[in-house]
Amino acid sequence: MDYTQITSDEQASMLGAIGVKDIGDLFEVIPEEIRFTDTLDLPPAMSELELQRALVEMAADNHGPHDMVCFMGAGAYDHFYPVLIDQLISRGEYLTAYTPYQAEASQGSLQAFFEFQTQMARLTGLDIANASVYDGASAVAEAAAMSLGASGKKRVLVASTLHTHYRRVLDTYLADQPAECVELDQIDGRISPETVRENLDEDTACVVIQSPNVWGLIEDWEGCFTAAHEQPKTCAVAVFNPIACGLLKKPGECGADIAIGEGQPLGIPMSLGGPHLGLFAARQQFIRKMPGRLIGRTVDAEGRPAYCLTLQTREQHIKGAKATSNICTNQGLMAMRATMFLTALGQAGMRELAELCYHKAHYLAGRIAELDGYSLKHDGPFFHEFAVQCPKPAGEIIAACKARGILPGVDCSSPRIGAIGEPNELLIAVTEKRTRHELDAFVEVLGEVSA
């Protein structure tokens, strides 16, 4: 069904009110030679029952973390989230509202986004945050564009340990700008402050460092950002994982000026890569340069607290070609999920969650390193993800594990993540969802597979 509600009798009376006889009269404006007179070549309309059947069938043709044990990460993580998020987010008052242009009719979403902005500032240790952008990758590109615009400089220093999708999106966005992207070489999977210093010059707009990085390693943000700030107007851009912020030093504690991240781990299903959530926080000085929606606290005509969209003069619908970004929405419902997730866990819960990830990942890494033929690729500290050198090509291990109901990780040589490593390297992520039993069983399978 097409969900329309006008009956043919109603249509006749409505056409009468308009003063025409036939619905076709309303389409006379479309010249005959370009009218489409066939019916679109689409499958026949399905009833809801048929749709349910077809969708269940297609969903059953997929196997993944819902019916396998998942150790895949590389930018999307199989985390737990409480059912209450799905229940609350299904409320039509959230689901079917639009961008809160009319403050008086949108106080619910405005207040929730204001709370989200506050939580993001606290999570990153920075002063302000926006109401979100598309995803982590586009957030990196927006942050670089903001640094370039704010500093008037032309160079962007990017860690070679940045997630390759983020780097590719950054390249796409910068390709048409008068800007140059310089990659910082890695040493044992991490960026040294010395490398930042060597590449820094007075034309450097920003230094972009992700931690935990694409290998899962914890970078020396403090060292790298101290080096970056040796040039007065250079921005330190931290790409963070929001779960790691529950345990590790936050971007703001390490001297970052801008912090961006992928918010998917905060109560958002992986959904084959989207919709996810771009997180964007910064120091106060960037308030009028921020991309995306900003919610401000104000008062109503009676002096009661009220919330509204603010600083809209930055945005495309006012500024057109002079806007700092073309972004026109936020990821509303995803930001709502993230704020509910953070509220449900609270301060203590976020620390516990991050610790579960950290200790389980280290337990698994230790056990795999003891296996014959397996070793960890890097020596540095890591959070909940690590690269393993295997005695066989990762592709073979993935195939063998798949048959045993395990998704063992990401093949580092896969073009899908830009071939960051060798064919025998596997990137393994561990979240709080994995039990000791699953970790031990995985180690056993890896041992068998290599034999």
Place this chain on the structure above:
Amino acid sequence: MTTVTQAEPTMIESMPAQSRGARPVEPLIFEKSVPGQRGVDLPPLDVPKAELPADLIGAPVNLPSIGQHDLMAHYTHLSDRNFSVDGNFYPLGSCTMKHNPRINEWAASLPGFAQLHPLQDDDTIQGVLRLLYETRTFLQEIAGLHEVSLQPAAGAHGEYTALKCICAYFKDHGQAQRRLVFATDNAHGTNPASCTMCGADVVAVKSVDGWTDLDDLKRLIDERGAENVAAFMITNPNTAGLFDSNIARIADILHEAGAMLYMDGANMNAILGKTRPGDFGVDAMHYNTHKTFSTPHGCGGPGAGPIAVNEKLASYLPVPQVMMAADGSFHLDCDRPKSIGKVRGFIGQVGVLIRCWAYISACGGEGLRNVAEKSVLNANYLAARLRDVYEMPFFAPEKGRFCAHEFVTVPKSLLEKGVTLIDIAKRMIDYDVHPPTMHWPVHDCLMVEPTETESKRTLDRFVDVMLQIARQIESDPESLHEAPTESVIRRADEVAAARKPVLVWEE
């Protein structure tokens, strides 16, 4: 023993009342925090603790501590302070606030879709790849264009992506100097912003009575040099709610100049199955699934902005692309040497695209044509019933000038009686109607888009509301300055919010 009169009602701000305006302010979640409470628990650690170097550890994150029941109450109360398509007539012009079928939500939440990791091998995700491939072919057919990319995350993102493809095409064909993009003066603000991001210069083309001024277009092409023009961005039906009958002629003018015609698909709802962009000369376009294909607007997102392009532009689309092999299996293709690259991580807004598939599959070809017809019928009906009181610059049925799926009113005679457009909009909130789009595409206008899913009963009530507001303006215009009076808050002070921005709560 305490008597009722002795008890002090310290937490109660007001008695329950009929009006939403009498509802108490909802405190911030941070103000409700009670240390020691928890909304959800986690299992105990079941492995030995690893060493955790002290210099890595950060300060605790200052998040509120709330029990689960109070958490539910908080977000339920907040939801009660929102207008929505479910609860209100929401005729926001150019946003196509149609009904969001719940089968779509159910579909996207099936574990076999929602739980998939984006880097899984193709052989484990054949079902969802089939769905994405079918969505691609549906959107190709509806556009009458060669190939669709599902990657862009929103309409503006799609615009940007398609312009990148056009620029890449010209660069590849030794015409890198084509950096001018024309757009009509009533274009969406995202159009020029997307151009700037692509390094293109924007040239505004005049519109006359909502239609593109062909003479101005030709003059500008001559003046700026045909060899420098990359594309013309047009919204059709346009932002004044009119289908531009000259569209094929416009396409010819562009093509004669060696340039391309780009269509902003914001208003596709009005032409589904009635005409196809590819058939009237469009080279590239974007869709907004959250407008045309019923995926929810979710307080601002997430949407999806798939783009459709002609054969010339296909090889420049982002990677990965979902493909079907000769044996009927599906895969993700990353090997596209001419691709502009990636515009977001992974594949696209898959969860949104699942909803889009479910909607198109429910409608079928005939259903989509009926969607267009009913959306145009509903808009023309409202326009016809309101035009005597609310002036409509572009609507004149006696001259054969109808609107498409939305109409623009500039209620001059009402505004001359001492009220502002904002007064009218805010009074609509008192009647449970979400105000239409305001001051766009022309000053002092309301742009009304009822959509095809509204019933005649709802449309008639809206007419009553608008006529009632007009009567109030006649009898007591002053009272409208106070509007809204029945909402959860009175008028918000947006000027103060911008003058001294408070974006974050500080205790």
